[in-house]
Amino acid sequence: MKRSMGYIKAFCVIALVAFLYGFAAERNKGRGIRDIKVHFTDTENLYVTEEVVNKLLIQNNASASSIDKETLDLNKVEDLLNSHEMIENAEVYLTLDGKLRAEVNQRKPIGRVMGNASFYLDKQGELMPLSPFFSARVPMMFGFDGKNVKEAYPVVNYIKNDEFLTSHIVSIQRKPGGHFELELREQDFKVYFGDSTHVATKFNNFKAFYKKAQKDKKLDTYKKVNLQFGDQVVCTKK
Known part of the structure; x- marks a missing residue:
């Protein structure tokens, strides 16, 4: 019993x-969602603001408290954020206490095309529109359009990932035949790069030349530096 x-x-x-x-x-x-918070994984430059992301999260500017957690489709909201032209990737989730959270990774520009149509080239080699909120400090790109800009991606991407080159190169210009010419920040000589082959070799040669000429105090004696010949640097004096 x-x-x-x-x-x-x-x-x-x-x-x-x-x-x-x-x-x-x-x-x-x-219950409605109690709070919405957006976290940018890289807050150095905001090409899309928290306010913009919030509007996407709460769908057509509805108040956060009016969103029912049961009817909220997180996958749909996540897809909406990922379709934004300034966002590379976003993850959306609900906390146990009813708070909506979004982790946002923005697209990152590496070059800015100047001309009739202005836009960025991003780190994935894709076209990226300019942002109304922030202007990136990246090399200017002249003579490019949406059809040929990807030709320069290996060159611009290498510059972006090299501290020395990033601090010295301010622009890249496309010449006939798909060859490129670089402009430096502090020197008045042009750097004729050639096409986008053997990028690492050309830039390593250039850095070695620059540091040696700087040590010898001869940088201001050149008017052109040619890197197109692979393993050598050909200089033309003033």
């Missing part, structure tokens, strides 16, 4: 816990 009573008590406890859990879960579903 005692054993039977023990089973009955245990069953009642389990039933009560299940009821309370179900009640709390059902009540929690009906």
Whole structure:
């Protein structure tokens, strides 16, 4: 008899816990989202603002408290953020206490095309529109359009990933035949790069030349530096 009573008590406890859990879960579903917070993984430059992301998150500017957690489609909201032209990747989730969170990774420009149509070239080699919120400090690109700009991607991407080159090169110009000419920040000589082959070799040669000429105090004696011949640097004096 005692054993039977023990089973009955245990069953009642389990039933009560299940009821309370179900009640709390059902009540929690009906509540609106208490808070929305956006976190940018890289806050150095904001090409899209938190306000813009918030509007996408709460769908057509509805108030956060009016969004029902049960009807909120996180995948749909995430896809909406990922389709934004300034966002590379976004992850959206709900916390246990009903707060909506978004982790946003922005696209990163590495060059800016100047001309009839102005836009960025991003780190993936794709075209990226200019942002109304921030202007990136990247090399200017002249003589390019949407059809030929990717020709320069190996060159511009290498510059972006090299501290020395980033601090010295301010622009790249496309010449006939798909050859490139670089402009330096502090020197008045032009750097004729040639095409986008053997990029690492050409830039390593250039850096070695620059540092040697700087040490010898001869940088201001040149009017042109030619890197197109692979393993050598050909200089023309003034």
